[in-house]
Amino acid sequence: MSAQARIDELTELLNHYNDRYYQDAVSEVSDQEFDFLLKELETLEAQNPTLKRPDSPSHRVGGTITKSFETVVHKYPMLSLSNTYSEDELRDWDDRIKKGLNGASYEYICEIKFDGISLSLTYENGVLVRGVTRGDGTQGDDITTNIKTLRTLPLKINQKKTNTAQTNLFGGSTIGQNFEIRGEGFMPNEVFERINLEREDIGEDKLANPRNAAAGTFKMQDSGVVASRNLDCYIYQYLSENDEFKTHEESLIALKNAGFNVSESYKKVNDIEGVIAYINEWSEKRHSLKCATDGIVIKINDYAQREDLGFTAKSPRWAIAYKYKAESKSTELLGVTYQVGRTGAITPVAELKPVELSMTTVRRATLHNADEIKRLGLSIGDQVFVEKAGEIIPKVTGVDTSKLRDEATRESSKVCFPTNCPACNSELYRNEGEAAYYCPNEMGCPPQIKGRIEHFIQRKAMNIDSLGEGKIEILMEQGLVSDVSDLYKLSFESLLGIEKVHIDENTGKERKVSFKEKTVQNILDGIENSKNQPFSKVLFALGIRFVGETTAQKLAAYFKTQEALQAASFDELRTVPDVGEKVAQSLQLYFKEDKNLKIIENLKLAGLKFEAENIVLEKESEALMGKAFLYTGTFESFSREELEQKIDSNGGKLVSGVSKKLDFLIVGEGAGPSKLKKAEDLGVKMINEEEFKAML
Template sequence: MSKIQSQINLLREELRKHNYNYYVLDNATISDFDFDKKLKELQELEAKHPEYFDANSPTQRVGGEVTKNFETVKHEHRMYSLDNSYSKEDLQDWETRIKKMVYGDIEYTCELKYDGASISLTYESGKLVKAITRGDGFQGDNVTANIKTIKSVPLQLKGDYPAKFDIRGEIVLPFEGFIKMNEERVEIGEEPYRNPRNTASGSLKLQDSAEVAKRPLECLLYNLTGYNLGVNTQFESLDKARQWGFKVPKAAKLAKSIDEVLEFIDYWNEERHNLPYETDGVVIKVNNLQQQEELGYTAKAPRWAMAYKFKAEQVSTTLNSITYQVGRTGAITPVANLEPVELAGTTVKRASLHNADQIEKLDIRVGDEVYVEKGGEIIPKILGVDLSKRPKNSEATTYITSCPECDTSLIRQEGEAQHYCPNYNGCNPQIIGRIQHFISRKAMDIDGLGGETVSLLVNEGLINNYSDLYELTKEQVIPLERMAEKSADNLIKGIAESKNIPFERVLFALGIRYVGETVAKKLAKHYKSIDAIAIASQEDLVNVDEIGIKIAESVVAFFSSEENMLIINRLKGFNVQLKISDEELEGQTDKLKGDIIVVSGVFESISRNELKKLIEDNGGKVSSSISSKTSYIVAGDNMGPSKKDKAEKLGISLINEYEFLQKLE
């Protein structure tokens, strides 16, 4: 190593250490002047010797990279949502559920729930290689250049870190920095930002990373994700992350019972007001990682974690009017239009009234003074009415009987909470809503086409259903409002590229009532093509794993519609993927049909995700918990003792990965 290279490396290491002390430990060991002097020295050396460039050098934090379009990247490990609880009873119910699923004592790690923008950081060989926003949990935006400017994010780790892993956390804007930013904006005559959370989230999508570098953002980390990470508990993982150089909040506590969890909640419900960041609750996680694995996940959330939300802020304001919205399924939602009021950092003007029963139950009337809170501090909802302030001439609310958009008489099925407009193919909001669903990220993910553009296309008479999208031309869309030539090119290109979206997502995109992502995957895997689903009877559908009568009725009704079948035939003509591709089918068999298989432990020759895919590709069902219906367990090293005990008691056999792979040969 040359003398210059050695000098550069020493400076980098020294600056990283000072940076860590200041931004992570809040303990400066050098003056700002001396730090800037050393940073300038390093910048000059790197400029003279570009052969020693390092993307993770402390000099790269100043930003300057401009990103026009943020690349969408698939998460290697899905980012799940958390189930919410609002009371002691909710937490006790959760504990009862999980105690039925795992043996042995359960400890909990309690952590504060910081209100910021979720982020997933990927490290390889101790270096930050990728930073992806949460997105929809399956994929997010690559904002690496912007994240590198945040001083509390280590670009190079220290200690005994794993070769590769993801770490999840929140990008937050401390109150002090937020207030200072707003003071500067007011001084130059600009509108102040509304709240720290939205400002932090918006910062991640700024195109110029030099602008992000000017914002006092921080990154608080709380979850390690990956394979063979060398930790056995959540609490241990937090300590390890701190040792590697991450800013991990120290408020976390180990609790041996729900009573201890509640003590933690009660303490922070008051003490949170003294924190430098926004918090909206506490996250409780089963501490033992082996027990976490045994508990597994639902379609949306881990069973081993629960978010306890602090009581939402409440205000009162006047209900000025009630209007009605029509959703893509024809469902009618009454909306309260309120006198604007400040609530939890935002101005609230509207709130959902849910349905006719809710209006009747609360006896809500126009002119009432109503109590409003943010449900989960996100969606405003009306809790009740201040009857002492009700006007004397007040009249009870009469729910509408016809559609506010197309004037069709509304229907309400027995057992349904909502009224519906049955004019499926002639009601504009339903048409627009279905197409907006079709193009959405989890469905056809059409680049260059947003909800507003869909409304314009429908209102201009250019499209009337989602199959019409594939006949659009650049010449037709250029005259639309805010549509330049490049935007038009991107829109047409995005529509063409959506023809490669796999069948299960196309099935979800069709917008069949009750057919969400999970159900679409089940139907696609079972029937393999749209034609097979279209001719399936209700009885046949109910026999598919996890398909109930309600879903089966809805699927049969959808394919009984002549208009729907015409649209599907048009999609076929445009080469949209309406069956599982030959490449996918090539590796699929029915060898494991009817088998319910649990995968547990650490494997040598294959990853757990690959094992699960093999089971599903060969007709089996992967289960996260052992029951009398379990066919057998594919067991690796470090399988949980509680799972072993349960398997023995139920007489369920264990096979290793090699025996399982032999079954498939």
């Protein structure tokens, strides 16, 4: 079978599996089989990049680097909506609708207003060809590469399925081949929480809210990172020159049946009282949805009536947005606790008298840092206002000044950020330009040690799921573990028979943890199996500050070995995608510490992998045979992984540094100056991307 035929076959098959999974909730194949077929397709596409189809499922995993986003003029302007927070203003708007339609009967469609980023998506011949941000409403940024990572968004319309579904519904009216749709791109709440936990785990500042996180992610240059964040999109509008539908409801049903992700929360109502009932119904219920919301959008259902009502200069007359007011409640501040993270960062947490907020009971809320405590001017016993940031994270927003106690009482219970670590009493320090305070006692502060071990065993790192927070605490108390390398020294005899009684903070009930034979064997098996984790996972597991999962993958792919990474200069580190100044500085500081090098040496002796596994690819040609290559910077036609595969599949050899043995340095945008200078000094030939492609 030719490469083209196999690529077509795999593309159709994998798109079918995706459609069945995301539209019909049916898994026709196992995850392993799907991943195997996808890897085969990716390999074929890397070897034959001109044969890659625009609807290829490999777009879902990203990997393309976009240095700048082209500005695109919207075919249909993306107008904003008028807003209101008042039911009375809604009724006034309804009166204007009645007047504008001269008393004719009408219907409204009510939709949840999802809090994300507005997107315009264009399909030609049934295939997604462009995804653009709202921008200023007239023009936006082309982010097609990132849009294609949305797994619930069809890259190609299943026209047979669409025609069948819509013939049954509308007597033959179908979605066309050429159309534009509008949607709201968002970051699901659970993804937002996961990313913030990961950022906290590696010492990064938390993201402010899901909306800002989504907007920032959609505009990232590396679509591989975008794909890893599992963004989603709800479709809410269909636009075409052919007027396939008479009502908005018809178009939503058609879009849903065509495979688009249309929220089922919308409702058709007959009058403004129905609208207000819908608003009240979802006032609390919206908090159960998987993404942040901030209101309700109300639209006239009939398209002909929309034409009659027309537009103002900025917004349509036939639609309006009702905004919910941010829910804020007052409760008593019972105390402030200070958590010590894996990186030593001290995080203040408000302990509150329980209060119901957005369908949950809130007992604790973030106070962010010392500066925020000072700004709020808190005292224990104050009545404080609590809100949910992005309807997810509880935070204290201020003191209820109408319920202030006398000044002397407040002064005696004033909240002051500690000067010493609450766990080990070490004096705290603060880096210039950072908000957080840190405990410097990395090797002796129990919460930091425990946090590093918990980070090390997590699923995305060494995946030792037979251990957990409680068991690690017991191992530390028993003196069996003081750093991650000690896990590989544990034996059956040292673990068997260990017991500890835990008391549940909420119920007060006792719970015994016992290390019996089966438990011990599971722990040891999990530790042994972790030795199969690839270098990128091991690198992430080390817990180097600012080095997240994606950054670890790129460092491992670029440097290949721990030795090469450890020896890399600051400028060499900066040439790796996602590695900025603070990441490069953090890496160099980590590898300067003898205690860290000792842990790495112990892990090597235990059998962990500190070298990346090479993927063996089918050879395209011998055009680069016997030639040694190195690259620096980013490229138009290749991701770094694709460039490495291209060198390998054409007989070339990729080396890790500039030396006299290097034949060609491929220079892209943002090339590392140290590599360029060294290549020039050694007389190494430097070529650009086009010259490299010509060699093939």
